[in-house]
Amino acid sequence: xxxxxSEKNEIIKALxxxxxxxxxxxxxxxxxxxxxxxxxxVLTIECDMDPFLGMYSLIGDFVKETETTNxxxxxxxxxxxxxxxxxxxxxxxxxxxNRHPYGRxxxxxxxxxxxxxxxxxxxxxxxHLQWTSVNNIKEMAFDHKQILxxxxxxxxxxxxxxxxxxxxxxxxxxxxxxxxLYEVVLDIELDKRNFRRKLRTMDILIxxxxxQQEVSHRPAKLYKFNVKYYESKKYNGFKxxx
Amino acid sequence: xxxxxSEKNEIIKALxxxxxxxxxxxxxxxxxxxxxxxxxxVLTIECDMDPFLGMYSLIGDFVKETETTNxxxxxxxxxxxxxxxxxxxxxxxxxxxNRHPYGRxxxxxxxxxxxxxxxxxxxxxxxHLQWTSVNNIKEMAFDHKQILxxxxxxxxxxxxxxxxxxxxxxxxxxxxxxxxLYEVVLDIELDKRNFRRKLRTMDILIxxxxxQQEVSHRPAKLYKFNVKYYESKKYNGFKxxx
DNA sequence: GCAAAAGTGTTTTACTTACACCCATGT
DNA sequence: ACATGGGTGTAAGTAAAACACTTTTGC
Numbered sequence: 001x002x003x004x005x006s007e008k009n010e011i012i013k014a015l016x017x018x019x020x021x022x023x024x025x026x027x028x029x030x031x032x033x034x035x036x037x038x039x040x041x042v043l044t045i046e047c048d049m050d051p052f053l054g055m056y057s058l059i060g061d062f063v064k065e066t067e068t069t070n071x072x073x074x075x076x077x078x079x080x081x082x083x084x085x086x087x088x089x090x091x092x093x094x095x096x097x098n099r100h101p102y103g104r105x106x107x108x109x110x111x112x113x114x115x116x117x118x119x120x121x122x123x124x125x126x127x128h129l130q131w132t133s134v135n136n137i138k139e140m141a142f143d144h145k146q147i148l149x150x151x152x153x154x155x156x157x158x159x160x161x162x163x164x165x166x167x168x169x170x171x172x173x174x175x176x177x178x179x180x181l182y183e184v185v186l187d188i189e190l191d192k193r194n195f196r197r198k199l200r201t202m203d204i205l206i207x208x209x210x211x212q213q214e215v216s217h218r219p220a221k222l223y224k225f226n227v228k229y230y231e232s233k234k235y236n237g238f239k240x241x242x
Numbered sequence: 243x244x245x246x247x248s249e250k251n252e253i254i255k256a257l258x259x260x261x262x263x264x265x266x267x268x269x270x271x272x273x274x275x276x277x278x279x280x281x282x283x284v285l286t287i288e289c290d291m292d293p294f295l296g297m298y299s300l301i302g303d304f305v306k307e308t309e310t311t312n313x314x315x316x317x318x319x320x321x322x323x324x325x326x327x328x329x330x331x332x333x334x335x336x337x338x339x340n341r342h343p344y345g346r347x348x349x350x351x352x353x354x355x356x357x358x359x360x361x362x363x364x365x366x367x368x369x370h371l372q373w374t375s376v377n378n379i380k381e382m383a384f385d386h387k388q389i390l391x392x393x394x395x396x397x398x399x400x401x402x403x404x405x406x407x408x409x410x411x412x413x414x415x416x417x418x419x420x421x422x423l424y425e426v427v428l429d430i431e432l433d434k435r436n437f438r439r440k441l442r443t444m445d446i447l448i449x450x451x452x453x454q455q456e457v458s459h460r461p462a463k464l465y466k467f468n469v470k471y472y473e474s475k476k477y478n479g480f481k482x483x484x
Numbered sequence: 485g486c487a488a489a490a491g492t493g494t495t496t497t498a499c500t501t502a503c504a505c506c507c508a509t510g511t
Numbered sequence: 512a513c514a515t516g517g518g519t520g521t522a523a524g525t526a527a528a529a530c531a532c533t534t535t536t537g538c
């Protein structure tokens with residue numbers, strides 16, 4: 001006696017207890033942003049799934065029974081970049097019925113910010129990871145372009161009202177680097193003197209008393225973000241705002 | 243031949259195809275805010291599940307195979323309030339392993355804003371729905387207090403930078419009503435004249451040329467929110483900000 | 485000494501805050 | 512006429528925007 005696939009599925013469904021009936025496939029997808037030489041990048045892989053073969057895809061995985069969605073996202077980040085302790089923020093779920101060719105898959109989108117220099121890219125599992133300029137991505141597999149766009153929107157919003165830009169820069173950076181980051185990601189122009197004054201009055205940078213190396217012009221002073229000071233101030237009515 | 247429950251579960255698990263292995267129970271939970279006489283309220287039911295019996299609970303349900311999470315939330319809202327077309331916003335997922343006594347259940351939290359006067363409370367399915375003052379809720383079933391707190395945080399943020407306060411008021415309202423709403427929800431004091439000037443310069447209210455009825459003092463003028471005008475302006479660099 | 489980017493203050497303008505009295509209605 | 516909340520403008524202070532030249536380094 002043999003049964004076909006859809007008969008088998010029917011039998012399985014009948015066996016599954018009531019409280020299992022509503023179960024759904026749940027994944028997380030990570031928009032991993034990096035910043036390099038005036039260019040906002042996102043970590044992509046080539047999609048190996050049928051109607052989207054070869055297209056850019058985000059990095060995601062199923063949420064396991066023993067982990068939270070946050071832990072799933074952190075696991076993916078660790079896998080892709082080699083780092084724990086990465087800035088991570090949940091953005092939104094995506095649950096259109098036919099968003100995935102395999103069947104119903106609901107995903108929760110996260111974005112994270114990494115310093116490209118600190119990531120050891122593990123070209124693992126045969127999948128080729130690469131940093132792709134956000135501006136060069138016109139389409140992606142599944143609904144991943146939509147996910148990317150929303151995460152970018154969310155990043156832009158957060159960039160203005162919390163000090164997360166530093167997550168994309170090396171620990172020590174020049175004021176010019178910081179300003180360019182803001183200009184590139186937000187797609188705006190900033191006045192050098194006003195930008196610097198604002199940072200000065202916010203008082204969240206530490207002058208590390210070092211200079212840029214190997215530039216063919218006057219080297220800039222380097223600073224680092226004063227995390228502790230900011231953390232202590234932010235619960236005392238202080239508002240980051242750039 | 244008879245088999246016990248855990249044996250049965252093992253058999254079922256073995257039958258389930260690979261891509262089903264990661265399936266999880268997914269629900270949505272709705273924080274339905276209403277505003278009444280200077281008091282922010284939330285729609286609650288009594289929990290009928292064991293360790294939380296009798297405690298306040300949010301309203302939620304499983305996400306069905308044929309609906310998006312948004313549609314699930316809208317279905318719940320329709321069921322509870324009788325209305326479609328309700329302001330609805332996804333906030334965050336909650337996925338702690340043991341957040342639910344039945345087993346692994348991941349939920350996506352939504353908050354929505356309704357005009358209490360417009361809701362026909364359907365005390366359906368034997369569950370008693372009631373409006374409870376947010377300030378009176380010290381604990382809730384499951385992790386629902388945490389969900390409520392986060393939704394309230396999210397509401398407060400949105401209240402300042404988008405014109406959603408109107409969703410909680412009747413179509414026609416006085417400036418005082420609007421100001422009190424802001425004061426109550428944000429827990430701040432506002433200056434009457436400055437508040438009014440700000441609204442005047444934003445130019446998003448229409449004077450409906452009616453007066454308050456049945457008050458034992460000088461009746462206030464009534465206004466309505468100029469949705470169309472706001473929608474046309476917001477893509478032209480205009481920024482709501484209160 | 486010249487190219488290239490770093491660094492630095494002042495003035496104007498717009499926005500925010502603080503504040504007190506008269507007005508319209510019901511009783 | 513009085514109690515109650517509705518309605519209005521101005522002045523001072525603070526934050527944002529606009530703007531140009533000097534300094535340091537490598538070549």
